[in-house]
Amino acid sequence: MGNADPDSYVLLGRVSGLYGVGGWVKVFSHTQPRENILNYSSWYLREGDRWVRHSLLKGRRHGKAVVAFLEGCDDRDEARALIGADIAITREQLPRPEPGEYYWSDLIGLEVKTVGGKPLGRVDHLMETGANDVLVVAGERERLIPFVDEVVTGVDLEGGCLTVDWDPEF
Known part of the structure; x- marks a missing residue:
């Protein structure tokens, strides 16, 4: 219960x-x-x-x-x-997601790193915009990172990590 x-x-x-x-x-x-x-x-x-x-x-x-x-x-x-x-x-x-698809709840809490290995923080939550979903990453500062194939290069749910092609200064 x-x-x-x-x-x-x-x-x-x-x-x-x-x-x-x-x-x-x-x-x-x-x-x-x-x-x-x-x-x-x-x-x-x-x-x-x-x-x-x-x-x-x-x-x-x-x-x-x-x-x-x-x-x-x-x-x-x-x-x-x-x-x-x-x-x-x-x-x-819940139905099983298709390969390459994720439930938002599975992404929350993942560590976010750049393709170069620089940690940016953790996924705090996601937002839906008209164009695409956006990761809200909490770290030394908050970052808004589009959840699109060109930016998100890898999602490792078991390893607890999400890799992004993102300028850490942005």
Whole structure:
């Protein structure tokens, strides 16, 4: 229920509010498109310091948000208790990425080095821009590095390292 390794969970969103009086919740989804969070029938909500499994019974896109109805959450008061809870799934629920494709959660925390071996820091998070994704690398200073083939020359998940063709002075 909530005893698995914390690294086995992948964050997909957060319960952001109430929808109606019947126990539905509003969800802020990190998936693209937003309603893809509804593809997973089991959600894990962070309740305090543990993850608790909830079955997703119904859900739909509602404007820019997603609304969902979870098993055992039958009224507004029960739904209110979930506001602010992170929503995750287990890593096993995700499809395997194709070769050369990565989940953002797998890149966060990797050490970033130039092709010449100079350390730049660690991937703190990623941002989506209109053109491409961007690595936010925290080191002696923050760097924004485009996640494109011309710049990212290697990703070694087992070794915990990402190699970039990037001027360390930039």
